[in-house]
Amino acid sequence: MATQEGAMNARRDEFPAALKGKRILLATESLGPVNGVSRTTGMLIEYLRSNGVDLAVVAPRYEVKDQPQTKPTTTPSHSRSGSEVRLHGYPLPYNPDLTVVYPFRFDRVCSRTFQPDIVYLASPASVGYQFLWQIRQLQKPPVVLLNYQTDLAAYSSILLPGAMGRFGTWLVNRVQGFLFNHPSVETIFYPCSDVRSYLEEAGAPSNRLVQLGRGVDTVTFNPTHRDEAYRRKLAPNGEIILAYTCRLAPEKGFEFLADAVIRLEKEGLAYKLLIVGGNRNPAVEADVRKLFEPVRDRVIFTGFLGGENLARAYAAADLFLHCSITETFGLVVLESMASGVPVIARNQGGPSDIVKHGKTGYLVAPDDLDEFVRLTLEVCEIRTSART
Structure with a gap:
């Protein structure tokens, strides 16, 4: 049995033979900002390149404040593996980490990289939709793989008021159903059961849908990063520490x-x-901070954290409160659990698949504030008792 399990693990860890020798053009909506899609896409890029894949990356330009824009690079070799093309666009006001790219031509992207065998679209939106639209015009299109990681329809309903939100949701639904049905689209990866249901309703072909989860770096995120000195700094009077990332x-x-x-x-x-x-x-961040004015003495805003500082913040908490209902996966939920911190989440989207209610955490109906508060108090009482 152990030998069989070892063989299965070896096959799982082996680089897929079907990708060897292929030219892959990877397009993503964000590369550089700190968000779940960008982080997982960055790890995929690193994995492909470390296994010798002939890879080119296409992404919007991303400028970090007070730092110069990284210039696109092209490896001076016949394969041109490692090339990167940055597209101009307009950053979204509510989230400057995301950019709506200006129209571009697929053939010009290929002239700066190569003619791909496979096109991989990470969380397709303004970049991915333009790729899909132009690829469907080709007589011999490359194989296209989609990784649907962002619920654009849900964002439209939340960010746009009233009738505009309903129209935005309808429009995104129709466009996706149309683009995703082209024969060149071989596989559509989805992160959770809610997204599969949405894609099927939008008209995406069911036989091309494949669930693709995510993993967590358990070396970085684990309970050993719990720092009691840091906890005393956050909660000098022994308060319970709640967290949200x-x-x-x-x-x-x-x-x-x-x-x-x-x-x-x-x-x-x-x-x-x-x-x-x-x-x-800053204006969007200020609007969020204003919501907590009635309890401002109890709230600590750390800003963006990464690496060891992020791991320490997770491990410092007694309870993680996940309140988003637009997450298609919810990587932060896994990272919190890996850090030894229980989770209470609203029961919608990715966390619904990750959290096993009453076993690995708690799920609460999306609008049930009373139950969310009740469970928080109950878990806090248990955590407090365990500490004493």
């Missing part, structure tokens, strides 16, 4: 979280809320 943006459920922690204050819970993340638009 994400970009500070309206679609991340901060109104719900603010309502919850204000209720917790009224219930007499002695807590500190650690919010890890930021937004490069």
Whole structure:
């Protein structure tokens, strides 16, 4: 049995033979910002290149404040593996990490890289849709793989008011159904069961849908990073530490979280809320911070964290409160669990598949604030008892 399991692990870890010798053009909507899609796409790029894949990357230009834009690079070799093309566009005001790219030509991208055998589109939107539209015009299109990681329809309904939101959702639904049905699209990866249902309703072919989860770096994210000195700094009076990690943006459920922690204050819970993340638009970040004014003495905003600092922040918490309902996967939920921190999440999107209610965490109906607060108090009482 052990020998069989070892053989299975070896096959799993072996680089896929079908990708060897292929030219892959990878296009992504973000590469550089700190978000789940960008992080996982970056790891995929590193994995492919480390296995000698002839890879070119296409992404919007991304400028870090006070740092120069990284110039596109092309490896001076026949294969041109390692080339990178950055596209001009317009950063979204509510989230400057995301860019709507200006129209571009697929053939010009290929002239700067190569004619690909495979096109991989990470979380297709303004970049991916233009790729799909132009590829469907080709007589001999390359094989296309989609990784659907961002729920654009849900974003439209939250960010656009009233009728505009409903129209935006309808339009995104129709466009996706049309583009995803082309014969060149061989596989559509989806991260959770909610997204599969949405894609089927939009008209994506069911026989091309393949679930693709994510893993966590358990060396970086694990309970050994719990730093008692850091905990005392965050909660000098021994308060319970609640945490939430994400970009500070309206679609991340901060109104719900603010309502919850204000209720917790009224219930007499002695807590500190650690919010890890930021937004490069100061006005959007300020709007999020204002929601917590009634309990501002209990809330700590760390800004963006990464690496060891992020791992330490996760491990410092007693309980992770996940309040977004737009997550197609919810990598932060896995990272928190890997750090030994229990999770309470709203039961929608990716966390619904990750969290096993009552076993690995708790799921609460998306709008049930009363139950969310009740469970938070219950888990905090258990965690407090365990500490004493």
